[in-house]
Amino acid sequence: MTQPFLGAIFDVDGTLIDSNDAHAAAWHEALIQNGVATSLSQVRCLIGMGGDKLLRTVAGLDEQSEIGQRIVALKKRFFASRLGELEATRGARPFLNFLRQHGVRLAIATSADDREMRALLNQAGVEDVFFGAASKDDAARSKPDPDIVAAALAQVGLPASDVVMIGDTPYDIEAAKAAGVKTIALRCGGTWSDVDLAGALLIADDPAALLKMWRKPLEERRSHP
Secondary structure, eight states, X not given: OOOOOSEEEXXXXXXXXXXXXXXHHHHHHHHHHTTOOOOHHXXXXXXXXXXXXXXXXXXXXXXXXXXXXXXXXXXXXXXXXXXXXXXXXXXXXXXXXXXXXTTOEEXXXXXXXXXXXXXXXXXXXXXTSOSEEEOGGGOSSOTTSSHHHHHHHXXXXXXXXXXXEEESSHHHHXXXXXXXXXXXXXXXXXXXXXXXXXXXXXXXXXXXXXXXXXXXXXXXXXXXX
């Protein structure tokens, strides 16, 4: 499959940095310490949706309630303590460089807030390559609602038909579809099967696999003018 898109909107967690397990562990610890009985596996399968929705799903709590704010603050503290151990997903930087070299406009669409988004991109070593970025702070509703993807699309400045969303969860696929954007799903986020990701245009292992898939036809085209 050749690279046909003029713009690409990227999720961050699980897509560009291997952080989903760390998020799940941080949420689980924060919930347990605040008296919310839940399992790590229950939390893990919700990573990728906005924290406000995760908290409501797991505990029936409003993020803005007193206990909700306490859980969120504790979760952020636990996650920050793990951030320095996290690594970029395989091929993340080379893939982004490849897209930029071919004139693709790159943007971020993440349910993290601005501060955490920038910390994650810095840890992954990809903070300097994006044309625009939309976070939780730029939208009224988090994933899987389409608001953040729509905000990133507006920053890219291209029709939805010319843009692809690259993410690792069913929530990315749902949000992108509602915004009129096709999705490529990556397996590197873990947990989700290909059946879970079936709404995507294409499923690949990680950015390195997608780079290999897109680079080959372009190299062949150059060698056979």
